[in-house]
Amino acid sequence: MNSNIVAIVGRPNVGKSTLFNRLAKKRSAIVDYTEGVTRDRKYEEVEWLGKTFTLVDTGGIIIDTDDKIDKMVRYQAEIAIEEADLILFLVDARVGTTDVDIKIANILRKRQNDVMLIANKSDNEKIELEVYDFLQLGFGDAFPVAAAGGRNTGKLLDEVMNRIKPIPVSDDVEDTIKVAIVGKPNVGKSSIVNRLIGEDTAIVSEIPGTTRDSIDSVIRYKKQKITFIDTAGLRRKSKIKYGLEYFSSIRSIHSVKRSDIVILVIDSYEGITNQDQKIADLCARYYRPIIIVYNKWDLIKKDNSTTIQFEKKAREILRFVDYSPIMFVSALTNQRIHKILEMILTIDKESKNRISTSKLNKFLEKVIRKFPPSHSSGKHVKIYYCTQQAVKPPHFIFFMNNAEYMTKRYKRYLHNQLREYFKFTGVTIKLSFRSRKGEGEEDVVFDS
Numbered sequence: 001m002n003s004n005i006v007a008i009v010g011r012p013n014v015g016k017s018t019l020f021n022r023l024a025k026k027r028s029a030i031v032d033y034t035e036g037v038t039r040d041r042k043y044e045e046v047e048w049l050g051k052t053f054t055l056v057d058t059g060g061i062i063i064d065t066d067d068k069i070d071k072m073v074r075y076q077a078e079i080a081i082e083e084a085d086l087i088l089f090l091v092d093a094r095v096g097t098t099d100v101d102i103k104i105a106n107i108l109r110k111r112q113n114d115v116m117l118i119a120n121k122s123d124n125e126k127i128e129l130e131v132y133d134f135l136q137l138g139f140g141d142a143f144p145v146a147a148a149g150g151r152n153t154g155k156l157l158d159e160v161m162n163r164i165k166p167i168p169v170s171d172d173v174e175d176t177i178k179v180a181i182v183g184k185p186n187v188g189k190s191s192i193v194n195r196l197i198g199e200d201t202a203i204v205s206e207i208p209g210t211t212r213d214s215i216d217s218v219i220r221y222k223k224q225k226i227t228f229i230d231t232a233g234l235r236r237k238s239k240i241k242y243g244l245e246y247f248s249s250i251r252s253i254h255s256v257k258r259s260d261i262v263i264l265v266i267d268s269y270e271g272i273t274n275q276d277q278k279i280a281d282l283c284a285r286y287y288r289p290i291i292i293v294y295n296k297w298d299l300i301k302k303d304n305s306t307t308i309q310f311e312k313k314a315r316e317i318l319r320f321v322d323y324s325p326i327m328f329v330s331a332l333t334n335q336r337i338h339k340i341l342e343m344i345l346t347i348d349k350e351s352k353n354r355i356s357t358s359k360l361n362k363f364l365e366k367v368i369r370k371f372p373p374s375h376s377s378g379k380h381v382k383i384y385y386c387t388q389q390a391v392k393p394p395h396f397i398f399f400m401n402n403a404e405y406m407t408k409r410y411k412r413y414l415h416n417q418l419r420e421y422f423k424f425t426g427v428t429i430k431l432s433f434r435s436r437k438g439e440g441e442e443d444v445v446f447d448s
Contacts, residue, residue: 004164005083006046007056009108010090011100015120019090019147020044020057023157048157053164054253056084081111086164089139093119096133105137116163117142123151176218176225177348180255183265184275188295191331192265193217193228196340221341224348229255256282260392261289261347263340268294268310268328272317280318287393287428289347290324293340298330323419325426347426351392355422360386360396367417375405395430403433 008016024044043056089108091101108115119131122144134142143159145152181189197217217228256262262283266272283290292314300306311326325343329336364386373381383400396418400406415431
């Protein structure tokens with residue numbers, strides 16, 4: 001399910017990042033991409049009172065430090081105005097109202113009802129008496145907190161939850177394959193969607209999506225209902241020069257989490273970018289199958305080896321999703337567009353595939369005989385049996401004497417052998433390793 005976006009804005013040195021870190025610690029699961037791909041945590045999913053929201057720290061959105069401060073804070077505020085469901089306008093209780101605070105307030109005025117004024121560094125009741133100075137900003141009483149020490153941050157989260165509205169979901173419970181179309185701007189995502197819903201298909205309905213201003217297109221193809229999740233998301237793009245790709249990534253996270261299958265659209269002429277790698281990594285983390293689609297294939301000068309070269313390059317860069325099918329299409333000429341629908345049905349069928357325990361144990365016997373597990377310590381490693389726990393994604397549990405002895409190399413071996421024996425075309429599969437330490441002790445589970 002999607003979640004609301006709550007953005008922290010304010011002038012420099014009011015404690016935006018400190019508040020972000022304080023609130024983000026309420027949940028240990030980080031939404032960040034692979035370490036080394038992004039430099040810092042900029043957004044995180046926060047859970048409080050059974051509800052979640054995506055918290056955004058706008059402090060690092062604008063990297064060019066040569067810009068004047070007025071220009072910096074204006075772009076930060078405009079991005080928040082356009083994309084956030086709730087804006088936490090942070091000011092410094094010790095300093096009081098500044099000229100920059102007033103400028104930001106003027107920018108935020110158009111979202112008057114969606115702004116919550118926060119007076120940070122309110123370390124005690126004496127300082128709290130000074131927060132009335134911020135009434136001149138026009139957003140009512142400032143909410144006093146001390147992010148560094150955690151003072152009133154729990155109450156702040158309570159108030160945030162009271163202010164954000166639940167994201168509506170469709171009442172349509174009919175079985176559908178939810179497909180997210182993701183990728184960098186201008187790679188042809190919308191063109192591909194338009195082709196898919198216009199060729200050999202019949203539009204069933206259009207329902208509000210769970211991202212702001214998006215529409216999910218619902219079609220039927222070969223009696224199967226398919227919902228294409230619109231990831232266009234960003235509004236008034238021409239009026240925001242900074243931060244677009246950043247917020248686009250946040251929207252992509254929500255789309256991936258909602259989806260059953262992800263279509264990653266790549267510009268054939270530009271090739272795979274850093275952002276494409278981030279999206280692919282995100283899909284792998286959430287066990288979402290990916291169809292890698294090179295669009296604008298009509299623009300590429302080709303010979304007999306061009307396709308092979310592109311595939312080889314893609315497998316090298318996106319080796320962590322090397323099971324993903326690769327397709328070469330042109331939304332402009334409609335080249336091979338219909339094959340995307342066929343691949344969607346194939347992956348959906350494979351993701352629902354269930355293997356009996358008896359077949360899995362015959363498989364396990366063969367692969368262990370071929371290459372038995374071992375550990376560098378020399379300790380005995382024994383796998384007793386395997387069973388499939390779930391589908392979408394197919395989830396296999398291996399029961400063994402001690403799961404801590406299972407090496408990454410052998411996990412990869414089992415993963416590859418499962419694919420070789422049972423195919424699972426284009427589907428992510430999940431492996432868990434369970435051991436029992438002793439009588440009365442709980443199982444220990446390690447996921448792969």
